[in-house]
Amino acid sequence: MSVLSVRELHVTYRTQGGGVAAVRGVSFDIDRGEVLGLAGESGCGKSTIAGAILRLLPEGTEVTGSVLLEGEEVLTMRPGRLRAVRWAGASIVFQGAMHALNPVRRVGDQIAEAIVAHQQAGPREAMVRVGALLEQVGLPPRRIDDFPHELSGGQRQRVMIAMALACNPSLVIADEPTTALDVMVQAQVLRLLKELQRDLGLAMLFITHDLSVLSEVSDRLAVMYAGKLVEEGPTAQVFHDGRHPYTRALAAAFPTIGDPSFRRRPSGLGGDPPDPQAIPSGCPFHPRCPEAFDECGRTEPALYDAGPGRRAACLLVRSALAGAAEGER
Amino acid sequence: MRVAPTQAERPGPPGEAPSSPRSARAVAWARRRRALARFWAAYRRSAMGMAGLAMLCFFVGLAIFATFANDTGTNPALASGPVLHPPSLRYPFGTDRFGLSVLTLTIHGSKISLLVGLSATAITVVIGAVVGIVAGYRGGLVDVLLMRLTDFGLVIPWLALAIVLASILGPSLGTIIVVIGLTSWPGTARLVRAQTLSVKERPYVERARALGASPWHLVTRHILPNVFPVIFANTVLVVAVAILSETTLSFLGLGDPFSISWGSILESAFAAGAATIGAWWWLLAPGLAIVLVVLGFTMCGFALDEILNPRLRQR
Amino acid sequence: MRAWIYVARKVLHAVLTLAFVLVFNFFLFRVMPSDPVKLLTRTSSAELSEAQQRELLHDYGLDEPIFPGQFLDYVGDVLRGDLGISFLFPGESVMEIFLRNLWPTVLLVGLSTLFSTLIGIGTGIWSGWRRQSAFDLASTGVSLFLYAMPEFWLGMMLLIVFATTLGWFPTGGRISTVTGLSGVEHLVDVVNHLFLPCLTLTLAYVGEYHLIMRSSLLDVLGEDYVTTARAKGLREKVVLRRHAVRNALLPTITLIALNFGFVLGGAITVELVFSYQGLGLLTYEALTAKDYPLLQGLFLFFSAGVIVANLIADLLYGYLDPRVREA
Numbered sequence: 018m019s020v021l022s023v024r025e026l027h028v029t030y031r032t033q034g035g036g037v038a039a040v041r042g043v044s045f046d047i048d049r050g051e052v053l054g055l056a057g058e059s060g061c062g063k064s065t066i067a068g069a070i071l072r073l074l075p076e077g078t079e080v081t082g083s084v085l086l087e088g089e090e091v092l093t094m095r096p097g098r099l100r101a102v103r104w105a106g107a108s109i110v111f112q113g114a115m116h117a118l119n120p121v122r123r124v125g126d127q128i129a130e131a132i133v134a135h136q137q138a139g140p141r142e143a144m145v146r147v148g149a150l151l152e153q154v155g156l157p158p159r160r161i162d163d164f165p166h167e168l169s170g171g172q173r174q175r176v177m178i179a180m181a182l183a184c185n186p187s188l189v190i191a192d193e194p195t196t197a198l199d200v201m202v203q204a205q206v207l208r209l210l211k212e213l214q215r216d217l218g219l220a221m222l223f224i225t226h227d228l229s230v231l232s233e234v235s236d237r238l239a240v241m242y243a244g245k246l247v248e249e250g251p252t253a254q255v256f257h258d259g260r261h262p263y264t265r266a267l268a269a270a271f272p273t274i275g276d277p278s279f280r281r282r283p284s285g286l287g288g289d290p291p292d293p294q295a296i297p298s299g300c301p302f303h304p305r306c307p308e309a310f311d312e313c314g315r316t317e318p319a320l321y322d323a324g325p326g327r328r329a330a331c332l333l334v335r336s337a338l339a340g341a342a343e344g345e346r
Numbered sequence: 347m348r349v350a351p352t353q354a355e356r357p358g359p360p361g362e363a364p365s366s367p368r369s370a371r372a373v374a375w376a377r378r379r380r381a382l383a384r385f386w387a388a389y390r391r392s393a394m395g396m397a398g399l400a401m402l403c404f405f406v407g408l409a410i411f412a413t414f415a416n417d418t419g420t421n422p423a424l425a426s427g428p429v430l431h432p433p434s435l436r437y438p439f440g441t442d443r444f445g446l447s448v449l450t451l452t453i454h455g456s457k458i459s460l461l462v463g464l465s466a467t468a469i470t471v472v473i474g475a476v477v478g479i480v481a482g483y484r485g486g487l488v489d490v491l492l493m494r495l496t497d498f499g500l501v502i503p504w505l506a507l508a509i510v511l512a513s514i515l516g517p518s519l520g521t522i523i524v525v526i527g528l529t530s531w532p533g534t535a536r537l538v539r540a541q542t543l544s545v546k547e548r549p550y551v552e553r554a555r556a557l558g559a560s561p562w563h564l565v566t567r568h569i570l571p572n573v574f575p576v577i578f579a580n581t582v583l584v585v586a587v588a589i590l591s592e593t594t595l596s597f598l599g600l601g602d603p604f605s606i607s608w609g610s611i612l613e614s615a616f617a618a619g620a621a622t623i624g625a626w627w628w629l630l631a632p633g634l635a636i637v638l639v640v641l642g643f644t645m646c647g648f649a650l651d652e653i654l655n656p657r658l659r660q661r
Numbered sequence: 662m663r664a665w666i667y668v669a670r671k672v673l674h675a676v677l678t679l680a681f682v683l684v685f686n687f688f689l690f691r692v693m694p695s696d697p698v699k700l701l702t703r704t705s706s707a708e709l710s711e712a713q714q715r716e717l718l719h720d721y722g723l724d725e726p727i728f729p730g731q732f733l734d735y736v737g738d739v740l741r742g743d744l745g746i747s748f749l750f751p752g753e754s755v756m757e758i759f760l761r762n763l764w765p766t767v768l769l770v771g772l773s774t775l776f777s778t779l780i781g782i783g784t785g786i787w788s789g790w791r792r793q794s795a796f797d798l799a800s801t802g803v804s805l806f807l808y809a810m811p812e813f814w815l816g817m818m819l820l821i822v823f824a825t826t827l828g829w830f831p832t833g834g835r836i837s838t839v840t841g842l843s844g845v846e847h848l849v850d851v852v853n854h855l856f857l858p859c860l861t862l863t864l865a866y867v868g869e870y871h872l873i874m875r876s877s878l879l880d881v882l883g884e885d886y887v888t889t890a891r892a893k894g895l896r897e898k899v900v901l902r903r904h905a906v907r908n909a910l911l912p913t914i915t916l917i918a919l920n921f922g923f924v925l926g927g928a929i930t931v932e933l934v935f936s937y938q939g940l941g942l943l944t945y946e947a948l949t950a951k952d953y954p955l956l957q958g959l960f961l962f963f964s965a966g967v968i969v970a971n972l973i974a975d976l977l978y979g980y981l982d983p984r985v986r987e988a
Binding site: 073100103113119135164180 | 884886888889890891893894895896904981982983984
């Protein structure tokens with residue numbers, strides 16, 4: 018059974034200018050022990066999904082669809098049950114630990130707080146657990162009494178990870194956990210996450226705009242554009258052989274060090290992601306797509322079958338399917 | 347990254363000649379007009395801002411009217427009404443101890459109250475902005491010295507200082523204006539300095555400096571336009587405080603004894619024992635006027651603050 | 662250890678600021694372009710003979726150069742508690758007059774500040790938490806109104822309603838002139854006279870504190886660590902109490918301390934309105950009588966009051982926010 022099962026998730030923010038649809042119908046599953054990477058440019062809606070799963074979005078935000086966490090529907094949970102599920106069922110490693118940690122309280126307290134709140138231990142026992150957690154993420158236990166500003170960026174992120182593991186969740190949502198870090202520290206934290214995920218058999222939703230990071234860490238890869246999934250499949254396949262033009266463009270934007278042909282061949286993608294309040298007709302990607310044709314502006318593609326365990330939302334994939342079906346006749 | 351033409355910007359049907367290139371100034375002015383239009387659209391959406399603006403327009407209109415209107419109604423020697431009379435049809439806000447209509451007095455009082463408030467604010471904002479920008483831009487010893495001065499200014503209790511200065515300079519409108527100006531600038535200076543520091547760090551300032559821009563150019567072309575919104579929002583709030591300060595100083599008898607302001611009306615009322623007699627109407631009109639004007643400026647100021655000051659309230 | 666360094670630093674800063682005020686105070690009164698003899702003795706120089714003038718000037722130390730002579734004299738005097746002789750109350754030193762009027766004002770300002778901060782902060786928190794609720798709209802509207810009111814006008818209106826018309830409270834004074842009151846009766850008398858001025862001063866600033874606290878809390882509620890706290894499954898009340906309020910109090914404390922100078926100004930006008938004999942009313946009397954030694958002493962005292970208030974706020978801030986305790 019999947020740990021997380023999301024169906025037709027729609028999220029609409031309420032703003033002064035009207036409703037803004039940040040997520041427009043996203044569906045995916047994450048199995049036990051599996052890491053699903055979610056990639057996309059800023060503003061595509063991926064961080065919104067992180068907030069939506071545990072219902073942490075601002076009041077007034079419209080969330081419809083279905084989010085099944087260990088078989089339970091989160092979107093209709095009663096407040097008491099929701100609070101119990103938060104952190105103990107699924108936890109979040111936030112980006113920018115400097116702002117995600119309370120600056121005037123000790124980090125040990127902040128981690129222990131979660132343990133005590135979920136009645137998994139009394140205050141003193143909780144502190145012992147915190148010490149063990151800090152060790153697990155590679156921090157000396159004496160850091161337990163430090164304030165966030167006394168730690169380096171990488172150390173703070175480790176604290177965030179320790180905190181996320183505090184209540185033994187089945188799912189960890191990592192929302193851009195390494196984005197605000199230096200490259201060297203990034204690598205360390207990524208390695209740590211991967212180890213912990215493997216050792217503890219955690220299911221993980223890894224959200225980032227950095228595709229290269231996902232290629233190391235995730236088992237399956239999903240790509241988002243303008244609030245919808247445009248491709249999904251096993252990481253290696255999606256990364257090296259994307260079936261959606263956007264995926265290919267994203268993957269190609271990362272330089273291969275030492276490859277002279279890359280330097281000579283510019284591979285950036287022109288244009289900007291669409292304004293959520295002005296999404297183009299038909300396929301939202303068609304204005305920037307190098308392979309767009311007439312129908313792309315009129316018909317919005319669904320996620321078509323693109324191979325075993327793969328889907329892609331492109332009319333070209335649909336044509337290929339139709340072609341294959343033709344060929345079989 | 348070159349921006350590929352989106353659907354909205356694809357060239358029109360063939361046959362339309364492309365428009366001629368506009369001068370840099372025309373482009374800049376068009377951009378400013380658009381920014382102003384956007385700002386106004388945002389401001390219009392604020393109920394508080396629009397209500398405040400309405401109140402201000404009313405009182406400014408009142409003051410303008412009072413400037414051209416006949417002011418015999420404020421001359422005690424020409425008073426013709428009943429003395430200390432509560433509100434009636436003829437005198438909607440009652441009369442004072444000379445028999446003058448309190449309403450007339452209040453209307454004419456708006457001139458001085460607004461004038462003093464605005465003048466004092468001008469002094470406050472000019473000094474505060476200059477100090478703040480210089481301190482923020484120069485940094486180093488200049489910054490430290492100016493900030494010590496500013497902190498010192500913030501610590502001094504304003505009314506005590508105002509009383510001392512006014513007793514030295516003698517009671518007059520000029521005294522009040524100068525005194526309020528000199529005691530209020532530190533608040534503005536602190537705000538402007540903070541904003542200057544943040545603007546100074548922005549990439550385009552660094553770039554301009556690398557290109558060899560002079561400090562004058564940097565300050566006037568880059569820093570000042572970006573600090574201006576903060577100054578503007580702050581100015582509106584300062585006017586509110588300045589008007590309240592003028593009221594207080596006039597009430598204590600430090601203003602011009604021959605001119606009428608809302609504070610001076612209250613002073614006459616108090617001196618005549620209005621409170622102990624129970625002549626509430628004498629106090630009502632000027633008090634209401636003060637409250638509404640200050641409210642007006644404050645509400646506009648809050649609305650402006652929300653629009654012009656970048657702050658993430660909800661994600 | 663770090664905490665003590667912080668305390669020492671803040672106290673030193675306060676003392677230094679006070680020293681600056683002392684210097685400022687001295688020069689403020691000495692650089693006046695007027696007749697020093699007249700200022701000190703209220704008799705014009707023209708009425709005195711040369712010898713008398715010289716003697717007078719020597720008595721007051723005015724024949725010495727302003728700096729360092731007169732200045733050092735002044736500093737020495739102040740440190741010894743000698744703030745000069747008053748005109749208004751001939752024969753009494755400024756210090757004596759001070760101490761007589763000190764406690765009424767401390768009582769008035771102290772109590773009203775206590776009430777206005779506690780109430781304002783409380784309603785501000787509730788307002789910010791329950792944004793756009795009926796309570797929020799009502800309390801914020803009332804706060805805006807109170808903020809826009811001159812405190813002496815509010816005082817006069819309250820006086821008219823509760824004292825003149827309803828007769829529930831006396832129309833002025835600090836204590837009644839009746840003698841021979843017992844301890845309890847005396848206490849009741851004091852409270853009776855203190856009530857309206859204290860209410861006025863409380864209402865005058867409670868609106869502002871409400872607005873500040875509400876705004877501060879709204880800012881904090883948008884911070885990431887509040888989302889983290891919610892994500893951990895904590896109850897809303899716990900999130901509010903443990904994470905939001907403590908952080909929101911920080912800028913509020915600073916702003917309240919900065920406002921203290923205005924509170925003292927308010928005390929001056931409110932004491933005047935209610936004829937409440939304290940330092941505030943004294944200031945007005947000194948102003949009208951042009952009693953410069955008294956004014957100078959009062960200015961020094963009021964400044965010291967604001968400096969002390971800011972020091973207390975700084976120490977409180979340091980207790981709440983570990984980040985500022987670093988060197």
